[in-house]
Amino acid sequence: MKKYKLGFIGYGNMAKAIVGGILKSGFLDKSQIAVSRQSDGCADGIFCTNDNSYVATNCEYLVLAVKPQVFKQIDFVCSADCIISIMAGVDSNFISEKLCARGKVIRVMPNTPSQIGKGVTAISENGLGNEYNDFCKAVFKSVGEICYISEDKFDAVTCVSGSGPAYAYYFAKAMIDGGVSNGLDENTSKTLALDTIIGACEMIKANPQIPLKTLISNVCSKGGTTIEAINVFENDALDDTVIKAMTACRKRSEELRAGK
Ligand SMILES: NC(=O)c1ccc[n+]([C@@H]2O[C@H](COP(=O)([O-])OP(=O)(O)OC[C@H]3O[C@@H](n4cnc5c(N)ncnc54)[C@H](OP(=O)(O)O)[C@@H]3O)[C@@H](O)[C@H]2O)c1
Incomplete structure (x- = not known):
């Protein structure tokens, strides 16, 4: 059993919008969430570090919420059970290879109105087990609407709902x-x-x-x-x-x- 249910690598605009929505909906509480970011400290009472590996090895579900260019440059150890990527323009195959996480990655494209429970999130159709998909669905349902779309349409999804x-x-x-x-x-x-x-x-x-x-x-x-x-x-x-x-x-x- 991992210490945290949900971890975030990167805690900027989009991650904060999702966490804000999750907390507001009551789906998870602060003690179940950990985040890592580049700078020190978080004002909102959530466990926060700049040690990416710590978060990625101590949470069941890991959300990748850094800029795509940053993700390509950083290295960290990851043993999360399931990885959820919100990054624009990074394929799940690339993520799987980089983090040695084949069969664990779900790609999603949320948007910032998630912060007030009015987001819409595209979730990639994937072959992952129901447990992982159910959790991912519950996270994004707690912050708005969801729809399932094949990953090869994600650039188009980004230009409609993401941006x-x-x-x-x-x-x-x-x-x-x-x-x-x-x-x-x-x-x-x-x-x-x-x-x-x-x-x-x-x-x-x-x-x-x-x-x-x-x-x-x-x-x-x-x-x-x-x-x-x-x-x-x-x-x-x-x-x-x-x-x-x-x-x-x-x-x-x-x-x-x-x-x-
Ligand atoms: N914004 C949107 O509307 C939107 C919508 C859909 C998807 N997305 C996707 O969401 C991702 C994040 O976008 P954003 O708008 O939230 O960006 P952002 O506000 O710039 O946040 C980026 C976060 O990454 C952190 N970071 C930078 N270098 C890091 C490192 N080496 N290790 C750990 N954390 C690091 C930053 O830390 P500090 O806080 O310390 O600076 C910051 O918390 C992108 O991939 C984007 O494609 C964004």
Whole structure:
């Protein structure tokens, strides 16, 4: 029996989001988690060290949560029963070989809204035993939604959900700025823009049978106001820009895999 249930190599933005979500959900408590990071100390009462090998030999499940470039450079001893990698652009085969952990690696791609229980995590379809998959599923279920996707699609997953929160923040900021430049104060614009985005996303989810094109045209009465805005999006090919941006993101994930 290992000392800790769950260990993390790297305790940055994403690991903190996952741990924050797990603790909030009550799935594990602080005494069951250990983390290692480069600098000393953790403010949140979780066991923290800069000895990667200590964490990787004293936990049942180990989450790899360092940057891909860092993982390729560091060496540590690992005897965890199962390894869960959240790293973008690092194949499970590479991890298995580096850590001598064949048959123990599950690759996942979470996102930062996990911190408030609203994440979405892609879990790679893998041939691992149910016990390992059940635990992995429970960890990420405790911080949001999960879905199973084959590992060869993970670069695409990264460019949609892994990096996606930043696109949503970007669009939200643009909408808030748009409200301000059209006469609202910042707070009012923020309230209206954010609740509009949340409400619109809920509408999409509540009406899966209605195509998005129809939902858009339902707001655009002929000769009305909304169509004027949508016409500008169309003329400026905003959709092409979004697709171009996401393709750049996917390509970076592929480059990381190739060690660039
Ligand atoms: N951020 C996201 O939205 C997101 C989403 C999905 C997946 N990911 C993946 O999650 C991983 C981490 O991303 P992040 O955004 O959380 O990065 P981050 O905030 O930069 O955190 C990286 C962590 O790695 C630690 N670290 C650096 N060198 C180390 C070493 N030699 N030994 C042990 N720990 C070391 C850092 O320590 P210090 O704290 O001491 O600096 C830090 O805690 C990446 O592989 C990324 O692809 C991120």
